[in-house]
């Protein structure tokens with residue numbers, strides 16, 4: 001069983017591997033492949049749920065997916081990604097929504113897309129026993145404002161990210177995701193912090209890496225420029241499903257061994 005303390009202690013020594021998962025089947029595979037951290041990402045909105053952004057994803061959807069992933073993940077740390085407007089609107093509601101992931105759904109921690117408004121909430125959650133992973137750089141829940149472009153590319157923006165990273169470490173976050181920022185900024189943030197940084201499109205000097213599982217498996221229709229496809233599951237699924245369809249249409253499936261008969265049922269009329 002991986003704990004938030006284990007992950008924190010991997011900073012600067014062992015590369016941390018994180019991957020999204022949205023169901024028990026995928027969680028079992030990723031767990032057996034030795035992935036350290038499974039993120040129940042709100043990217044499920046883009047992947048399994050078929051939306052064109054993460055904005056419509058609900059607390060109930062993340063809670064349900066977190067339950068499935070937690071049941072499949074025997075060893076990996078499970079982190080629930082808090083959806084758009086499930087935190088930050090109202091303090092009590094934020095704590096209840098985040099607490100529910102740990103108390104009811106089986107998460108080990110929550111992730112919040114961070115900003116100046118999440119410093120106090122991070123501190124409060126950690127104080128209450130809900131571990132928090134921070135997330136800076138590209139935060140897709142702000143896509144209406146920022147789009148999906150690179151972040152932290154000016155000195156001012158980079159300073160703001162570095163400052164917010166420090167403030168979230170001080171607030172008690174156990175790790176920080178850095179998304180779509182220049183590699184030299186991510187390297188300096190990683191140096192400045194004692195908690196691990198986990199990069200996505202943030203270069204090779206972070207303490208760990210995260211990708212969306214559909215992009216890794218080759219299931220995504222479109223994937224970000226910083227992702228890498230390590231398999232062709234869409235091709236394999238297409239072959240398997242086409243094979244099934246052709247076998248039914250040709251009468252090849254089902255064969256005798258796929259059915260059964262009962263003698264006394266002969267000549268019913």
Ligand SMILES: Nc1nc(=O)c2c([nH]1)NC[C@@H]1CN(c3ccc(C(=O)N[C@@H](CCC(=O)O)C(=O)O)cc3)CN21
Nearest residue numbers: 043046054140147148149150212214215220223224225
């Ligand atoms: N399948 C998937 N993979 C992801 O990595 C991912 C999601 N979904 N959904 C949530 C966010 C959205 N992400 C994205 C999506 C698109 C770009 C992208 O295409 N960026 C281009 C265009 C920028 C623009 O539109 O201005 C770039 O060159 O930066 C980057 C990150 C990362 N996350």
Ligand SMILES: CC(C)C(=O)C(=O)O
Nearest residue numbers: 020041042043081177
């Ligand atoms: C890409 C990761 C960091 C994420 O937030 C998600 O998958 O929702």
Ligand SMILES: [Mg+2]
Nearest residue numbers: 041042043081
């Ligand atoms: Mg997310």
